[in-house]
Amino acid sequence: MSRGRRGTPIAPAGRQAAALVGGVEAGGTKFVCAVGASPDDLRARVVLPTTTPAETLAAVIAFFRAQSARLGGLAAIGIGSFGPLGLNPAETDFGHITSTPKPGWQNVDLAGAIGRALQLPVALDTDVNAAALGEHRWGAAQGLDSFVYLTVGTGIGGGVMAEGRLLHGLVHPEIGHMRLPHDRQADPFAGACIFHGDCLEGLASGLALAQRWNAPAQLLPPAHPAWRLEAHYLALGLANLVCTLSPQRLLLGGGVMRQRHLLPMIRQAMLAHLNGYVRASSLLERVEEYVQAPQLGENAGVAGGLALALALDRRGRG
Numbered sequence: 457m458s459r460g461r462r463g464t465p466i467a468p469a470g471r472q473a474a475a476l477v478g479g480v481e482a483g484g485t486k487f488v489c490a491v492g493a494s495p496d497d498l499r500a501r502v503v504l505p506t507t508t509p510a511e512t513l514a515a516v517i518a519f520f521r522a523q524s525a526r527l528g529g530l531a532a533i534g535i536g537s538f539g540p541l542g543l544n545p546a547e548t549d550f551g552h553i554t555s556t557p558k559p560g561w562q563n564v565d566l567a568g569a570i571g572r573a574l575q576l577p578v579a580l581d582t583d584v585n586a587a588a589l590g591e592h593r594w595g596a597a598q599g600l601d602s603f604v605y606l607t608v609g610t611g612i613g614g615g616v617m618a619e620g621r622l623l624h625g626l627v628h629p630e631i632g633h634m635r636l637p638h639d640r641q642a643d644p645f646a647g648a649c650i651f652h653g654d655c656l657e658g659l660a661s662g663l664a665l666a667q668r669w670n671a672p673a674q675l676l677p678p679a680h681p682a683w684r685l686e687a688h689y690l691a692l693g694l695a696n697l698v699c700t701l702s703p704q705r706l707l708l709g710g711g712v713m714r715q716r717h718l719l720p721m722i723r724q725a726m727l728a729h730l731n732g733y734v735r736a737s738s739l740l741e742r743v744e745e746y747v748q749a750p751q752l753g754e755n756a757g758v759a760g761g762l763a764l765a766l767a768l769d770r771r772g773r774g
């Protein structure tokens with residue numbers, strides 16, 4: 457039950473009021489923090505610049521302290537963060553941002569620092585796993601138990617829910633770095649990934665688009681050959697996900713996907729790559745539903761944080 461005393465709506469008879477929790481979208485340029493019970497019920501929200509860990513985390517902690525005092529306490533904090541992250545409780549880097557290329561942010565104990573300062577349970581996951589959980593709870597993946605959330609922006613990342621649980625495994629999925637067939641005669645661009653060159657992110661991220669064509673994605677007109685190639689690579693990635701993870705749906709978000717003509721091209725290319733082998737009516741007959749945009753829009757990241765916190769709070773209360 458919510459510990460809220462002021463500003464908490466009165467619960468309908470026979471139902472407990474929803475717990476107020478904190479959600480954090482921890483990104484490389486900004487931290488979005490919010491307090492609420494759902495993305496439609498936000499009581500406070502702030503956007504903080506990502507500077508040094510000490511400065512940014514102090515601002516995050518100050519925000520939640522102030523809101524907790526104002527609203528009467530929070531049940532938990534959920535953080536969806538850029539990574540890579542330590543998510544194995546048996547490892548010493550659990551709760552940390554680990555080997556990120558972002559200067560100053562290697563080996564930062566993100567979950568521990570916030571949890572200790574606020575004396576609250578903290579759930580940490582990748583930004584994309586968090587966003588997947590938000591879409592599962594409130595958005596385009598409601599009612600499903602196996603799906604993939606992919607974001608195509610400056611980089612490419614993916615979160616996975618498999619049979620009702622967010623997939624972690626060895627560390628966590630790194631969908632953006634899967635290797636793809638790359639015809640160097642048709643596309644001589646060597647790739648933009650600093651680790652692999654021509655992985656999926658290296659070939660199809662917003663950064664790759666900008667480097668290959670010397671123009672940002674939003675300046676390339678719909679008829680430009682860039683988009684056919686972009687759809688080809690993203691569809692190869694999706695076909696691989698269909699074959700390996702057997703998802704019930706694929707959600708595609710991120711800045712590059714704001715080009716509205718791209719999604720239909722990706723669907724058709726994906727079906728061509730699969731060539732009729734995976735036989736499911738939801739894939740073959742309802743591909744517009746099978747490959748679709750997320751629904752939570754610009755609040756997707758912070759909604760993911762709230763969903764992580766609510767899941768933790770529910771587990772904590774048994």
Ligand code: ZN
Nearest residue numbers: 633649652655
């Ligand atoms: Zn890579």
